Amino acid sequence: MNRKLLDLWVGFFVAVGFAAVLFLALRVGNVSSGNFAETYRLTARFDNIGGLKVRGPVKSAGVVVGRVAEIRFDPQSYEALVTVTIDERYKFPKDTFASILTAGLLGEQYIGLDAGGDDKMLQAGDTFAKTQSAVVLEKLIGQFMFNKASENLESK
Amino acid sequence: MRSGTFSCAIELVRALGRRVNDALQTLGFASRFFVTILAYSGQSFRRLHLTIREIYFSGFQSLVIILVSGLFIGMVLGMQGYETLQRYGSSEALGVLVALSLTRELGPVVSALLFASRAGSSITAEIGLMKATEQLTAMDMMAVNPIARVVAPRFWGGVVSMPLLAALFSAIGVFGGYLVGVVLIGVDEGAFWSQMQGSVDFHLDIVNGIVKSFVFGVAVSLIAVFEGYDAVPTAEGVSASIKRTVVYSALAILALDLVLTSFMFRGI
Incomplete structure (x- = not known):
């Protein structure tokens, strides 16, 4: 497997994984609710x-x-x-x-x-x-x- | 006659003792193996592309099975949840039900079980075959440490991939629940999301789910590399090791889940 291609796919995988965490945090969990700023x-x-x-x-x-x-x-x-x-x-x-x-x-x-x-x-x-x-x-x-x-x- | 029963009982006790001793010895060996992996991790991180390669094999290549299973489980949750909730006139709580069961339990546990059977078994098979064909010994002869070169990258590849896969599983599961609940059945979209956002807590539910999947990742990866390294170097030995990886991983995941859940969600 070409090294550059490998890096690309792993980068893609990690990015998608973090996007999922972000989706859970913002869309499902709604970080801001319940944590009033002041x-x-x-x-x-x-x-x-x-x-x-x-x-x-x-x-x-x-x-x-x-x-x-x-x-x-x-x-x-x-x-x-x-x-x-x-x-x-x-x-x-x-x-x-x-x-x-x-x-x-x-x-x-x-x-x-x-x-x-x-x-x-x-x-x-x-x-x-x-x-x-x-x-x-x-x-x-x-x-x-x-x-x-x-x-x-x-x-x- | 009496001495016959007596010696039979002695034999039973001895068999029990031997089993416990063997289990303890393996456990001790596995713990020392774990410490060795951690000790050689620095050396293996200096050649980071080895670990990246393993993230590709155990993480990226598990994407399809994780995404498809997550979608289907979310859809089934949507259907079954709606069926039960509408009896009590609270079908708007469908989003809460789907999101909480996925982020707290199903996401980490089911994705870890899938990961153990998809990636864990292949890691065991690879290392076991390397041992059976004496590649590990050959590396040692060439002054290449097999733990740093072969075992540690596979271990860390699994540990990195597992939480990401679990998060993806939960996210696509929630989407599946949305597809069935809102698009197909027609639950109110606003209530679906707002009730979900009102009840799912970022720290309590989502972070705890990620912590769970990280622990499962360590357990599954350790079991997989250990069983491969510990395999009897024959065809039967490797096959028995793969079987043990899947069985022990499943047991470890479910037992750890009980322990972690009782710590995280006590008194709620």
Whole structure:
């Protein structure tokens, strides 16, 4: 085999291979999604985070504005300490309401932000004042059954 | 009668011990062989065209089988995935299903299995025949180190080719899934790509897949060159070595895949 031809084919092979990696990275994986260029961190305390996961989305009005960066347990207050990174472009008022919601009936859980009316904005490192925990389906069902049972007792 | 059973049991235990000892000895030999290859790699890289030649033979010439299998597997994934997903009314998630199964598992594993049977077996056959016809000994006589001249280039050729082939396999598989899912069945194109891009993580899924295929490349190439070098220098010996290359490579790939997966995707 001619040396030059060999080099050509191997070069072709390596180039096609790298093109495949590039295709996977850009078209399939979309490197840019989830890695906002400039972000700032906020923390929120929840009584119960349900099935929230690290890298889960943070949405406001349905638009993804950040990601869950870290989830920790606070042994002093027995609460979950969730750190989120928010895109630098978006600022939220001090009294923004953070709640854990579920996409669809059984979908993934995310943090929803409802902007308040305060003039002051949340700065990097601040904590959300008002939060609402995840709805735990078992608790809901338990409550419902309890109410039904007491209704039956009253009607008798 | 009793002493007969006793000696029979002793014989069984001895046979077991001999098998374990032989296996350990081969494993030790293979490890020392691996270290020797690494030690002579610098010497072999000085004549880089040897390695480039091997990349041509094991990488470029495997392109057709890798691309065709990848395309077909992606298409089958598209059909089967659609069939199951549409029962739950979530056929838009087809892109996620195809891309995640390809980048995480099928791409690295199936392309490594194909590579082992296509390129690994031919490397073993080549080195084994060289040994049977005493070419390796002849090289040694001429003060040409056979590890640096013959073994190391084939090893590195396989290690370089494997991740590239796996990436190609995954990419063409995703394209196959797109062909069947979007073009043929008519899943919404925007949802197909956007859901895929939302769920496939570059580091977690794609980089881990490439790391997997690199590890498989090292394992398959090492097994192939070792079995060739270790072959009994007869026709039967070479044929047994080729058989062992394919079997051991497949077992090693699947076992390593389990280990790597449990490290990479734990707790997700």
